[in-house]
Amino acid sequence: MIRKYIFQLIFLNLFFLKEVFAAESGGMPQLDPEFWVSQIFWLTLVFGTLYIVLSKLVLPKISANLELRKSQIQENIEAADKQRKDSELKLKEYDDIILKSKLESKNLFNETREKTLKNINIKRDSLEKQIDEEVKKAENEIDQLRKSAPEKINKIAIETSSEILKNLIGTEINNSSISAIVDDLFKKNEGKYYGN
């Protein structure tokens, strides 16, 4: 590609040269050797100086600058990479911790719930037992009371009847006869007094 372009340029150069030579009658100042030596001398001097200054002073500095920047950029990239990795690790750690604590809290919750439920059950059971006992006791008491009630009433009735009779007649009456009467009455009216 470049070679082709160069060939084209050479061709065009020749074309232009011919034109210039044809147009020019006075000749080209370039071909006048009067100042050739001067030009060679100054070219050597100036170009030599330029080369020495550039190669010894300027170019090494530019090269060092470029190298320094490259290494700095590389360092920065590396540091950034490291930090990224670090933060990723930290993030993972954090996630782990969160997950772990979630699990833990779940476990704890479940445990506590179970415990509480158990406690509640136990307490309820004992409470129920207690209540049952109480109820039983109460029922027993009531039963006892109920059982003993007629006797007491009979007794009271006998006592009251003997008192009343004593006051009315003025003499002691045999308790056994009174109790026989009361028992007889009681048996007749058993359903009436207690409603059940």
Add this chain to the structure above:
Amino acid sequence: MAANPMTQFEVYRIGPEIKIGTFDISFTNASLFMVVSSLAILVIFNLGSKKNSMLPNKIQLLAELSYTFVSKMISDTAGPKAKPYFAFIFSLFMFVLFCNMFGMIPYTFTVTSHIIVTFVLAAFIFIGVTIIGFIKHGFGYLKLFVPSGVPVVLLPLIVVIEIISYLSRPISLSVRLFANMMAGHTMMKVFGSFVISLGIVGGWLPLTFSVALTGLEILVAFLQAYVFAILTCIYLNDALNLHH
């Protein structure tokens, strides 16, 4: 009344005549523009390398871009072996480029439009490359003239052609640059003088041409410097990595 388009290439003395023996080495306008170009290069690249900031300023960027541009050009064409010659090719490229570009300013002198200047550069490159080739490969460097894979019958002819092409390198290298610069500047001068001679009525067309030519010439100025440098790299490549 059109000025001679070749007067712009005339060399004249600035200051006194300096002579060493019979040789006249007076300071001329050509010398002046060599000095100006070199100073411009040194100033720009010195400013561009003065301080190294992480974020380069414009002039530093310019210097570093030029550096990497030339560096890449050399490593692409001549490989890593050409690294010791980087400074030379860089100076060469910059010198030719700046001389060409300074020539684009009106009323200046174009150093590279003189065959003697380009020829000295080309001859130096030619001799240098030849010496490097012989140092690196000894007489094996002569294998450059014997391409591999050519029928034996054609070999004498090919060798002669190769030798001629090799010997014509300094001529082609120097004439290419010199003729490009001279032709471009002559043409611009011719069109410029047409503008004057055709006046306000007819001068617009050559003026348009002149403007377009200026753009073209700036391109050519860069391109020729580039071609000069890259051909040097190619020649150097032949000398460093001998494989034909």
